[in-house]
Amino acid sequence: MQNDIQEKLTALVSRCLEHLGWLEEYKENIPLDLPTDNRFGDFTVNIALKLSKILKRSPQLIAAELVDCLEKEIIKSKLSDLISKVKVEGAGFVNFYLNAGYFHAKLKEIISCGKEALKLDLGKGKKVLIEFVSANPTGCLSVAHARQAAVGDCFANILEFLNFDVRREYYLNDEGNQINILGLSVELRLKELKGEKIEFPENYYQGDYIYDIARQADIRRIKAADLGDFAADYILKIIKKELIDFGVHFDSWYSQKELAKSGKIQQAFDRLKDKGFLYEQDGALWFKSTAFGDDKDRVIVKSDGSQTYLAPDIAYHQDKFNQGFSWLINLWGPDHHGYINRIRASIEAFGHKSDELSVIIVQLATIFRNGQPVQMSTRSGQYITLREVLDEVGRDAARFFFLMRRTSSHLDFDLEVAKKQSAENPVYYVQYAHARICSILRSSPVAPDKGDLDLSVLKEKEELGLIKKMLEFKVVLNICLVTNDPYMVTVYLQELSTSFHKFYDLHRVLGQEDSVTRARLALIKGAKIVLATGLELLGITLLEKM
RNA sequence: GCGCCUGUGGCUCAACGGAUAGAGCACUAGCCUCCGAAGCUGGUGGUGCAGGUUCAAUUCCUGCCAGGCGCACCA
Numbered sequence: 001m002q003n004d005i006q007e008k009l010t011a012l013v014s015r016c017l018e019h020l021g022w023l024e025e026y027k028e029n030i031p032l033d034l035p036t037d038n039r040f041g042d043f044t045v046n047i048a049l050k051l052s053k054i055l056k057r058s059p060q061l062i063a064a065e066l067v068d069c070l071e072k073e074i075i076k077s078k079l080s081d082l083i084s085k086v087k088v089e090g091a092g093f094v095n096f097y098l099n100a101g102y103f104h105a106k107l108k109e110i111i112s113c114g115k116e117a118l119k120l121d122l123g124k125g126k127k128v129l130i131e132f133v134s135a136n137p138t139g140c141l142s143v144a145h146a147r148q149a150a151v152g153d154c155f156a157n158i159l160e161f162l163n164f165d166v167r168r169e170y171y172l173n174d175e176g177n178q179i180n181i182l183g184l185s186v187e188l189r190l191k192e193l194k195g196e197k198i199e200f201p202e203n204y205y206q207g208d209y210i211y212d213i214a215r216q217a218d219i220r221r222i223k224a225a226d227l228g229d230f231a232a233d234y235i236l237k238i239i240k241k242e243l244i245d246f247g248v249h250f251d252s253w254y255s256q257k258e259l260a261k262s263g264k265i266q267q268a269f270d271r272l273k274d275k276g277f278l279y280e281q282d283g284a285l286w287f288k289s290t291a292f293g294d295d296k297d298r299v300i301v302k303s304d305g306s307q308t309y310l311a312p313d314i315a316y317h318q319d320k321f322n323q324g325f326s327w328l329i330n331l332w333g334p335d336h337h338g339y340i341n342r343i344r345a346s347i348e349a350f351g352h353k354s355d356e357l358s359v360i361i362v363q364l365a366t367i368f369r370n371g372q373p374v375q376m377s378t379r380s381g382q383y384i385t386l387r388e389v390l391d392e393v394g395r396d397a398a399r400f401f402f403l404m405r406r407t408s409s410h411l412d413f414d415l416e417v418a419k420k421q422s423a424e425n426p427v428y429y430v431q432y433a434h435a436r437i438c439s440i441l442r443s444s445p446v447a448p449d450k451g452d453l454d455l456s457v458l459k460e461k462e463e464l465g466l467i468k469k470m471l472e473f474k475v476v477l478n479i480c481l482v483t484n485d486p487y488m489v490t491v492y493l494q495e496l497s498t499s500f501h502k503f504y505d506l507h508r509v510l511g512q513e514d515s516v517t518r519a520r521l522a523l524i525k526g527a528k529i530v531l532a533t534g535l536e537l538l539g540i541t542l543l544e545k546m
Numbered sequence: 547g548c549g550c551c552u553g554u555g556g557c558u559c560a561a562c563g564g565a566u567a568g569a570g571c572a573c574u575a576g577c578c579u580c581c582g583a584a585g586c587u588g589g590u591g592g593u594g595c596a597g598g599u600u601c602a603a604u605u606c607c608u609g610c611c612a613g614g615c616g617c618a619c620c621a
Contacts, residue, residue, distance in 0.1 A: 031562075033564090036565065036567095036568090037565075039565095040565070044564090044565090046563095046564065049601065049602075050601095052601060059601070089565080090564085090565045091564080091565070093565070136621075173621075176621070177620075178621060284619055285619095286619095295548085295549080295617085299618085299619045300619095302619040303619060304619080308618090308621085309620070309621050333615095334550085334551075334614085334615050334616075335615070335616065337549085337615075337616060337617095338549075338550080338616050338617055339616095361550080361615095363552090363614090364614085364615085404558095404559085405559070406559090408551065409551080409552070409559090410614070412557095412558065412559095414558090417558095417571090425584085426570075428584050429570090429585090431584085432582085432585075433585090435582075435584090436581085436582060436584095436585080439581070439582055440581050440582090441581095442581095443581060444581080479562085482562090491559090491560070491569090494570085495569085498569085501585055502585095502586070502587095504581080504582095504585075504586085505577090505585065505586040505587085506586085508581065509581060510581045511581075546582090
């Protein structure tokens with residue numbers, strides 16, 4: 001719930017274990033948890049259950065003894081004003097109940113410090129590079145890229161909020177086979193536009209946008225050899241515009257073409273060779289990735305002398321480390337999961353630890369319209385694009401929907417539901433809570449923060465429940481970090497909104513006794529800060545009115 | 547065949563190995579002379595199958611069944 005209190009309670013339990021002589025038996029971390037239900041207190045610990053077998057005694061007896069000791073320690077360490085009671089419940093859980101004063105103090109902190117009060121310094125300035133989207137500049141962004149963009153951007157926001165030093169990077173595949181094919185596709189369409197009869201190969205880019213590029217290339221008299229680069233530039237501009245409209249910003253665009261020119265690929269090869277991880281066989285150059293748990297060794301230079309895709313990628317990841325990043329995060333599509341081991345092998349070959357690279361596989365989203373899946377096929381150029389989703393449902397709903405499910409899970413995205421401005425749509429539920437608070441604050445005749453503020457009048461279940469939910473924000477961010485997944489924020493904001501709506505429905509803010517009105521204004525102002533901070537992390541617009 | 551992901555009410559999803567498996571939609575019964583009813587309250591209804599580990603399994607392990615994705619000298 002809150003780091004400081006959590007630390008205090010952990011220390012308290014640890015001290016008691018020592019007194020009782022159980023610390024030797026219990027060497028794991030002390031599992032201080034939020035209970036599944038708030039009728040079990042504010043924090044819970046299940047040590048008694050875990051110790052039961054070791055001590056060969058019933059968990060209830062152990063818990064009772066622990067509680068005795070805890071009560072004494074609480075008095076001794078003057079924590080009585082914080083903790084109202086500790087008791088054994090259920091099978092042998094030890095539950096801590098905090099005083100309302102604790103929650104009032106925390107609320108005060110949020111109101112006076114704003115979102116700074118919600119921050120946690122988990123990053124401590126650590127340099128992290130998050131690479132995502134990285135779509136080839138051969139076509140518009142698809143919904144698969146869109147989900148990666150939403151997840152990557154939101155996760156980067158969270159990391160920044162947790163004081164990581166974050167760079168968002170897009171790896172640009174601006175040379176190689178697919179760019180050649182792109183150029184040939186344009187060339188052929190150009191001929192077609194000039195009235196020539198052509199046969200358009202199946203593996204060429206089919207989309208209608210190729211005609212647009214061909215017309216532009218014709219106007220500017222681009223030479224055939226340069227058509228690939230011209231088309232890639234043209235498409236990249238479109239991609240950049242789409243990302244900006246989606247609210248996703250990148251700090252750097254890493255060009256593969258530049259990488260190839262820099263000599264860094266050769267340098268990486270040389271170092272791998274020195275370390276003995278390269279060998280030649282069948283006329284090809286192989287990377288010994290099996291030395292690091294890969295299924296088979298991988299070719300990096302083909303027998304025809306050209307490089308595989310892995311070659312620049314190995315150098316690219318080395319370059320990230322060389323620039324001082326100590327944590328690399330890659331967001332890839334599910335079609336790349338077979339690729340994880342070989343890249344991981346490469347960073348280990350250079351002496352980096354396996355956990356310095358995190359790969360987040362972003363599962364595909366299936367687009368539905370009125371409950372019917374929309375068929376997609378990249379080859380025919382018939383796929384739903386980010387642009388279409390943006391045009392149809394708008395940026396806020398799109399971002400929220402892409403973040404609503406665990407990143408590793410498939411996601412059903414119904415355009416009609418996302419478009420609805422109704423209860424079916426969770427985006428509006430959350431935005432509505434925010435707008436409602438703004439509305440009350442607007443029409444309030446009293447300023448909440450003038451003079452002394454006495455929050456002790458906040459003692460209703462819904463009032464304390466709302467504060468407790470607000471304090472969970474930090475826990476949620478912590479979970480996002482540990483699981484490498486930002487989606488929990490969307491779940492949390494819905495819960496926070498529910499807590500607010502419940503409070504709103506039962507208790508009036510305005511027109512109460514002055515002290516009550518002011519305290520409740522402070523309460524909803526605090527809720528507004530947390531809602532706003534969460535929505536900002538998601539990259540969703542705050543609505544004052546709707 | 548091998549690897550990864552996923553099986554939870556009619557639908558979409560939750561649940562650090564913990565307490566009576568939670569929400570939303572749909573269905574259904576209520577709540578606005580009162581700060582925004584885009585809201586709130588109640589009801590119906592659920593862990594793919596079979597074993598195992600554990601004081602405790604939706605969660606971990608094994609097998610099976612079902613679905614998705616991947617297994618290149620493609621990118």
